[in-house]
Amino acid sequence: xxxxPVPVRRLAHAAxxxxxxxxxxxxxxxxxxxxxxxxxxxxxxxxxxxxxGLEVALPSGFELQIRPRSGLALKHGMMLANSPGTIDEDxxxxxxxxxxxxxxxxxxxxxxxxxxxxxxxxxxxxxxxEVADLPDTGRAAGGFGSTGL
Numbered sequence: 001x002x003x004x005p006v007p008v009r010r011l012a013h014a015a016x017x018x019x020x021x022x023x024x025x026x027x028x029x030x031x032x033x034x035x036x037x038x039x040x041x042x043x044x045x046x047x048x049x050x051x052x053g054l055e056v057a058l059p060s061g062f063e064l065q066i067r068p069r070s071g072l073a074l075k076h077g078m079m080l081a082n083s084p085g086t087i088d089e090d091x092x093x094x095x096x097x098x099x100x101x102x103x104x105x106x107x108x109x110x111x112x113x114x115x116x117x118x119x120x121x122x123x124x125x126x127x128x129x130e131v132a133d134l135p136d137t138g139r140a141a142g143g144f145g146s147t148g149l
C-alpha cells in the first residue's frame with residue numbers, strides 16, 4: 001500500500017491524545033477523536049461542532065474526506081451533518097467534525113472518543129467545456145428512483 005507523508009500539528013488541547021492511525025492493514029480510513037475537555041451530550045435532533053485538536057498540511061491535489069463511523073451510526077444514530085466533509089489542501093485550521101444525533105436518545109461524547117473517520121483522496125479538477133447539447137444515453141434524464149427501488 002502506498003503511503004504519503006502529511007505534516008500534522010497536534011494542538012495543546014489534544015496533547016495527550018494519540019495521532020490517528022489505521023486500525024488494520026487494509027483500512028481505507030483512520031479514526032478521528034474528540035479533543036474535548038469535559039463530556040457533553042447531544043440531544044436527539046441536536047448538532048455539535050467537535051474539535052479534533054489536529055491541523056494538517058495536505059499535499060497538492062488531495063483532500064481529506066471526513067465520514068461517519070458506521071458503528072456510531074448503527075448503534076446510536078450519530079451521523080455527520082455534512083457527510084462527507086471535505087478538508088481542502090489549502091485549509092490550515094483545526095479539523096472539526098459536525099456531529100448530528102439522528103437517534104432517539106441523548107448521546108454523550110467523552111474525551112478521546114472516536115467520532116468520525118477520514119480518508120485521504122485525490123482530487124481531479126474540472127475544466128468546463130460549455131456545449132449546446134450533451135451526448136445521448138439510455139438513461140437520459142431518469143433519476144430519483146427511475147431504475148427501481
